[in-house]
Amino acid sequence: MKSLSPHKSKRTGKGQTLLHLIFILMVLMYLLPFLLVISVSFSSEEALHTGGFTLLPKEFSLDAYRLAVRNPQQLLQSYRVTISFTVIGTVLAVLIMGMMAYPLSRPNYKFRKPVTFLVFFTMLFGGGLVPSYLLNVRYLHLDNKLWIYILPSLVSAWNIIIIRTNYAQLPKELIESAKIDGANELYICFRIIMPLSKPVLATIGFFFFVNKWNDWMTAVIYINKPNLYSLQYLLQRILREAEFLKQMAEENQVVEQGAVYPTESFRFAMALLAAGPVLVIFPFFQKYFSKGMTIGAVKG
Amino acid sequence: MGFRQQKGIDQKTHRVFGSGRTAKGNSYHRRTFQENFEMSLLVLPGLAFFIIFHYLPMFGIVIAFKDFNPNLGIFGSSWAGLKNFEFYFTSQDAVRTIRNTVLYSLTFLGLDVITGVTLAIMFYYLQSRRALKFYNTVIILPRFMSMVVIAFIVYALLSPTYGAVNTIMKSFGAKGIQWYSKPEYWPFILILTHVWQTVGMNSIVYYAALMGMDGNLLEAADLDGATKWQKAWYVLIPHLISVIVILTILGLGHLFSGDFGLFYQVTKDTGVLYPTTDIINTYTFRAMQTGALEKSAAVGLFQSLTGLILVLLTNGIVRKISPENSLF
Numbered sequence: 001m002k003s004l005s006p007h008k009s010k011r012t013g014k015g016q017t018l019l020h021l022i023f024i025l026m027v028l029m030y031l032l033p034f035l036l037v038i039s040v041s042f043s044s045e046e047a048l049h050t051g052g053f054t055l056l057p058k059e060f061s062l063d064a065y066r067l068a069v070r071n072p073q074q075l076l077q078s079y080r081v082t083i084s085f086t087v088i089g090t091v092l093a094v095l096i097m098g099m100m101a102y103p104l105s106r107p108n109y110k111f112r113k114p115v116t117f118l119v120f121f122t123m124l125f126g127g128g129l130v131p132s133y134l135l136n137v138r139y140l141h142l143d144n145k146l147w148i149y150i151l152p153s154l155v156s157a158w159n160i161i162i163i164r165t166n167y168a169q170l171p172k173e174l175i176e177s178a179k180i181d182g183a184n185e186l187y188i189c190f191r192i193i194m195p196l197s198k199p200v201l202a203t204i205g206f207f208f209f210v211n212k213w214n215d216w217m218t219a220v221i222y223i224n225k226p227n228l229y230s231l232q233y234l235l236q237r238i239l240r241e242a243e244f245l246k247q248m249a250e251e252n253q254v255v256e257q258g259a260v261y262p263t264e265s266f267r268f269a270m271a272l273l274a275a276g277p278v279l280v281i282f283p284f285f286q287k288y289f290s291k292g293m294t295i296g297a298v299k300g
Numbered sequence: 301m302g303f304r305q306q307k308g309i310d311q312k313t314h315r316v317f318g319s320g321r322t323a324k325g326n327s328y329h330r331r332t333f334q335e336n337f338e339m340s341l342l343v344l345p346g347l348a349f350f351i352i353f354h355y356l357p358m359f360g361i362v363i364a365f366k367d368f369n370p371n372l373g374i375f376g377s378s379w380a381g382l383k384n385f386e387f388y389f390t391s392q393d394a395v396r397t398i399r400n401t402v403l404y405s406l407t408f409l410g411l412d413v414i415t416g417v418t419l420a421i422m423f424y425y426l427q428s429r430r431a432l433k434f435y436n437t438v439i440i441l442p443r444f445m446s447m448v449v450i451a452f453i454v455y456a457l458l459s460p461t462y463g464a465v466n467t468i469m470k471s472f473g474a475k476g477i478q479w480y481s482k483p484e485y486w487p488f489i490l491i492l493t494h495v496w497q498t499v500g501m502n503s504i505v506y507y508a509a510l511m512g513m514d515g516n517l518l519e520a521a522d523l524d525g526a527t528k529w530q531k532a533w534y535v536l537i538p539h540l541i542s543v544i545v546i547l548t549i550l551g552l553g554h555l556f557s558g559d560f561g562l563f564y565q566v567t568k569d570t571g572v573l574y575p576t577t578d579i580i581n582t583y584t585f586r587a588m589q590t591g592a593l594e595k596s597a598a599v600g601l602f603q604s605l606t607g608l609i610l611v612l613l614t615n616g617i618v619r620k621i622s623p624e625n626s627l628f
Contacts, residue, residue: 015528019426023435029496030438033453036464040456052467053456100346103339110336115343122354124553125608128600129584130593131360132353134374155349185338214446217561221588232446239452240568264462268452275449282437282444 041065041268048264064265067249068273074226074234074248075273082231085149086212093154094205098197101160102189105167106175123157133221143222149215149230159204166200167193213278231274238270364598377594384598393583401558401579404490408559409551411495413544416502420540421532423503424510440500447561450497454489454566480568483576490577493566494559509543510536545618553611556580556603 032055040053044061051058068075103109104116132152142148170193178188194201219233229237237244242263249266262269360374367380388394419439426432442450457464458479466476479485513536521531558579567577580603587596 015425016427019422020431022422023426023431027435027438030441033457034441036456037453048462052462052470053459053464054467055464096345096349099342103343106339108332108335109339110332111340111343115347118347118350118355122350124611125358125604126354127357127360128597128604130363130588130597130600131357133588134360134363134593135353135357138373151349152353155346155353160346185335186342189342210444214444214448216446216448216565232448235446235448235452236565239448239455264459268456271449271452275445278444279441282441 037268037271041265041272043265045262045265053264061262061265064262064269067262067266068269071248074229075270077227078229078231078234078274081146081149081228082213082215085146085215085230086209089150089154089212090205090209092150093159093208094201097155097160097204098163098194098201099189100155101163101167102193103185104160105164119157119160129221136222144225144228146228148222149212149218153212153218159208163197163200163204166197170196209281210278235271235274238267361597361601363594364601366594368594370593380594384595385602387595388599388602393578396575397578397580397583398556400576401556401581404487404558404579405551405555407491408494409548411491412498412502412551413548415495415499416506417537417540417544419499419503420506420510421536423507424536425528436500436504440504442497443501445497447565450493450562451565451568454493455568458489480570481572483573486567486573486576490562490566494562505547506540506543509540513539549611549614549618552614553607555610556606558582560585 035055036053039055039057040048041064042060042062043054043057044059044063047057047059047061100119104112104119106112136142136148136152142151174192174196175188178192183192214232215230216232216236219228219230220236223229223233238248245263245267249261249263363374363377364384365379365381366374366377367383368374369377423432423436426435455463458466460466460476460478460480463476463479465479469476477485479489517535517539518531521535526534558581560579560581563577563579563582564585567573569582570577580599584596584599584603587593587599
């Protein structure tokens with residue numbers, strides 16, 4: 001990408017230094033809280049009780065993590081559940097939305113206007129929480145099922161419009177020459193258009209993936225069976241409910257006499273175990289980012 | 301006629317198909333039909349999802365006008381006219397939740413633009429691309445954390461007993477503050493948390509727009525001897541106006557709605573804090589939890605309707621002023 005940054009000889013190093021200073025300050029405001037969480041998770045519980053949460057653990061300890069992995073049943077189950085609905089959901093979403101966006105980008109599609117309107121209108125108006133809840137529970141019986149995490153949120157107008165815009169910007173000759181060679185619309189969509197749109201589809205897929213991974217609300221509303229808890233919902237209960245925290249820590253655990261139980265440190269160890277993976281995945285998608293974001297930034 | 305059909309020349313465009321394609325779709329209308337059919341196949345799955353999960357629930361809106369009895373279902377319950385709406389709008393809750401929701405929405409809208417644009421311009425002036433990538437990656441990170449994790453971070457800072465903030469205060473001899481019991485601090489806390497989480501993503505949107513800008517304007521400004529402040533104000537920001545307007549229109553459409561996660565998770569849903577943290581979304585959620593489905597639906601409908609009206613309104617206004625910036 002051609003850099004349009006004003007590279008004038010007049011630009012003083014002073015300006016750049018100031019910018020860097022401000023940015024470094026900002027970066028600290030972002031890194032320090034994470035450091036705090038990490039530090040607390042690696043701290044002994046006694047040190048926390050006496051000295052509070054500090055940036056560096058006063059007394060290093062792996063007790064919290066030991067506890068977390070000692071009885072990882074619930075954690076592993078929530079991981080299983082979360083990975084399932086995240087992966088399935090993302091694949092299905094990119095597929096179905098990627099498919100749907102193609103005809104909407106073709107001027108010669110007969111139903112382009114009505115379908116586009118139907119899609120777009122959902123951005124302006126919706127039934128709301130209660131009607132959806134009634135539909136999902138009373139009629140579709142999706143409560144306490146894995147599919148509740150996937151189906152209701154599978155399609156989104158916003159994403160389709162972004163993908164459609166991207167498709168429309170591909171050269172028309174591609175499609176025309178494919179038609180001459182006898183390709184049908186399905187072939188064009190799956191073998192030509194979608195492969196060429198990998199950056200946008202990957203970006204959309206990435207955002208979708210992250211949102212799914214971070215889903216706690218679905219479980220709050222629709223799930224009460226622990227074996228279907230999403231990771232974030234599990235975390236929520238750990239943060240909010242001291243009783244739940246105790247229960248999780250105590251299952252099959254022999255309590256030593258007089259030992260101080262890892263509670264706060266355990267909380268944060270769990271938080272890292274649940275949130276960590278996203279941080280790792282993120283760098284891989286960085287390269288698709290700038291391209292995809294530019295496309296998305298243009299008016300849909 | 302026979303020879304034409306054999307060779308399969310398209311009547312309209314006179315393109316010649318290879319052999320083996322004569323029978324199928326060699327007339328313009330059949331090809332168009334086939335094309336449309338195939339494209340409709342592609343559209344169908346997505347459309348089905350939209351209809352089932354976005355349009356079907358709209359029928360359930362009638363519950364807002366009914367006295368919902370779970371045993372009788374939506375259609376068996378009796379009508380209650382506007383009673384559910386009255387119930388909400390004449391309550392103290394309405395005053396509090398609407399006030400909170402609107403104030404937060406407006407504040408967020410304004411701050412999102414100001415911080416996003418400022419940061420984008422700063423990124424733009426940064427010369428080192430490597431540094432830019434690094435800074436941007438770090439700042440955007442919270443956007444990919446769930447609200448629960450963010451709530452954890454806030455808790456790590458504000459926990460009354462061990463939280464970092466109180467720990468630091470105590471080390472200076474001051475007494476710690478019972479953060480989760482004092483509603484007056486929370487507008488500040490929530491606004492800060494929101495900006496902290498979203499500024500990274502917001503700035504990227506504006507930055508991308510800046511990258512698409514024609515470099516000539518800036519060069520002309522340089523030739524005229526403009527300072528970087530002047531360049532920012534007279535060249536960069538005007539270029540961003542259309543993006544800002546679009547985002548503002550969309551944002552205003554959500555004026556009566558709030559980020560449920562922020563207000564529910566970060567506050568740990570602490571009742572004491574409701575005076576400054578309860579918004580319409582959290583209110584309707586609690587109403588649903590306690591079984592008052594029809595009341596929750598009524599307020600939800602109020603939100604959806606106002607959202608629709610607001611977007612149409614603001615879009616209409618923008619269209620009058622500068623049509624190219626309107627959403628539709």
